[in-house]
Amino acid sequence: MWEYTDKVMEFFYNPRNQGVITEKKEGEKVVTGEVGSIACGDALRLHLKVDEVTSVILDARFQTFGCASAIASSSALTELLKGKTIDEALRLTNREIAEYLGGLPEEKMHCSVMGQEALEAAIFTYKGIPLESHEDDEGTLVCKCFGITDSRIRRIII
Amino acid sequence: MRDCIYLDNNATTKVDEEVLEAMLPYLTQYYGNPSSMHTFGGQVAKAVKTAREQVASLLGALDSEIVWTSCGTEGDNAAIRAALAAQPNKRHIITTAVEHPAVLNLCKLLEKQGYSVTYLSVNGEGLVDLAELEASITGNTALVSVMYANNETGVLFPIERIGSLAKERGALFHVDAVQAVGKISLDMKTSTIDLLTLSGHKIHAPKGIGALYVRKGTLFRPFMIGGHQERGRRAGTENVPGIVALGKAAALAESHLGNVGREQQLRDYLEQTILAIIPDTVVNGHPLQRLPNTSNIGFKYIEGEAILLSLDKHGICASSGSACTSGSLEPSHVLRSMGLPYSVLHGSIRFSLSRYTTQGEIDRVLEVLPTIIDRLRALSPFSSD
């Protein structure tokens, strides 16, 4: 059995900010970033509501298909994002997500990587930057869970 | 520790109170070494003999055909290595894609060492194709090693038909019966099986003891080399308390075989109610050719570990072969071999009952499960629509 911290379990059993964002006002933009697939066994859809003038993230919500640490990491991510500007958010690392939860088992660190990836995707969408496609990524698939490659993990974790 | 509803009996079982009682004297006053030359050790040797008779009786075997091991994994390793060492000129093994890692990983290692291995495929219900088996056996086949019942789905293979094909071509026949023993009745007297593995902790004996059935006359080479214990077939000081426990557990299992129907009724009730009240659920594995105690259910669009931990919060123990849970981060090789869709693969849970399981426990599971599944599906980005 994995050794999850109490905070991981708390965020798994009582996740904050689950679901989608349905309402927005004038001057607010809602974007979505998505990673993973049902084939991989893990997927995260991250929804952000951003103030178009200040670039501050007003709301963040998530939908996750995955293990307990994937659900907890997604929820932790949304908590960390609220109130940050887009540029501050881009500097957020998966380590910070894990630290927010009091740590993750080493084998489960990649679950937090998914959060960082979805965040990148959402912000790129917000900025209108085309997304790098995963399908033609040449590295070997190390985590069948969400189709990230080892080169990508190295880039992100280390 | 709070009480738990234990539906993970294919992983390990509770030690029966009568089993504990039988073994306790060998953890206290009767601590002698059965190989010793004094009465004190001799008494212990007698207890080992009785246990051997009890295990032999459960299998319809001769006493001399039973060799003690430390676990099911050792039995599988010993059987396969023995069969190969006894026939050094034959270099082909046939097994299935859904074996336990104790067989599968050993076969993979043997491939690196020059053996060729055929892994029989299974269909969507977890069954092998006998024609594929027949086509792959040759005079070079040293061993056919097939499990009696699958640990994840409970699916039963047609052992005697497989054994007949193996025997016709002169191959030895090993059966990993770790999950079958005690759940269905076996009789070595009328069987084609040469070598059969069982493990104590799956039949209410403690962990750390198992046995290997070796048909009289079968060529055998010991796996564990050393002293003369077990008439040279397994060296090492005998785990006497474990052996006595396994003997008693075998006797209890034998007398319990007639009541397995009750376990099956509870299993069927659990399974059918889940299918009826929770949408997007399926049973994995052949509906009938299955152990009476096992139910593997796919809950679409959600992930197994999340289900297990939610059940755990309600004190319910089950297991899953999904990614994320097993330490391997790979979804179950059994369910993958069956070609199940991804939506099912990642969200499958195994409930495995025992003679201790009660109606009240099953009712409690059925009470909390729908809410758990609903909650996780509400978190998921996928759904049936």
Added chain:
Amino acid sequence: MRDCIYLDNNATTKVDEEVLEAMLPYLTQYYGNPSSMHTFGGQVAKAVKTAREQVASLLGALDSEIVWTSCGTEGDNAAIRAALAAQPNKRHIITTAVEHPAVLNLCKLLEKQGYSVTYLSVNGEGLVDLAELEASITGNTALVSVMYANNETGVLFPIERIGSLAKERGALFHVDAVQAVGKISLDMKTSTIDLLTLSGHKIHAPKGIGALYVRKGTLFRPFMIGGHQERGRRAGTENVPGIVALGKAAALAESHLGNVGREQQLRDYLEQTILAIIPDTVVNGHPLQRLPNTSNIGFKYIEGEAILLSLDKHGICASSGSACTSGSLEPSHVLRSMGLPYSVLHGSIRFSLSRYTTQGEIDRVLEVLPTIIDRLRALSPFSSD
């Protein structure tokens, strides 16, 4: 069963009451599988972790260097196979002529499979010649495997000097410390040992559990293939009650190490009194370089089994390496290797004490032994005159 005076502690030991108490919960309520994905199994995994720390502490090792096994024999088999599999190009092994069959018989089998094996000889006191060792190690030597203490005589080998020679030539170094652990203090931090075997039932844990020390960084290939238990180094569901018991036994052994002097005093008193009051007796093995608890005494002109059975009649348990007793009908390979005269070879008895042995028990042995020896000598056609 009547009470017995148990002086056969090198064969197996009594389970300490505290050890039994520690393991019992894992034979009753805590029966989960440590690999399982529920709190019920997780609790059990924690107990396994604690036990690992306890065994590591006794050896001065890191927790991650401890691998559970089912007995000393498995430890020896696993260590030797691991060392060879990790260095497939080296085909030479060095061991001694007086090893336990778990090492010796495996080496003999390996010879048939193409390895060359050097069996170092011993002198009349059971000691090896380091010059012989030095002369036989080459760059092709994969492994030096030497016991710490001999089970029959208690003779101690100069392990660190042997290890230094092995390391200098790049060979792996395995030590069968089954008889040494708990009797003398060990510290892996400052040792040359790469792999070390111990067995639970020799240190007041039950039969069926042991451990292998594997120095961090040592190339290792598992002997038991299967699941991912023990971080891939030993497959098979963990013998949790046995592991917890071994942990506790290790902790007790560690705290007992300071009192071994008492055992030695009793042993010396037994030995010196026998030599003084019974003529034609000799101590086998080096008088000083020896375990504190073991005394191997040759009673000339009579046969070991006859002595043992006579002692048994008085409720005294000891053992002998002579013909007829061990099932092998061959006199002890250890005493033969020492070149002892036949008159001694066949009439040697091992007394092995434990922390439970009392002065009263030794006095009782000294009371009955002279009469036993006299009676048997009177029956014998041989004598000193």
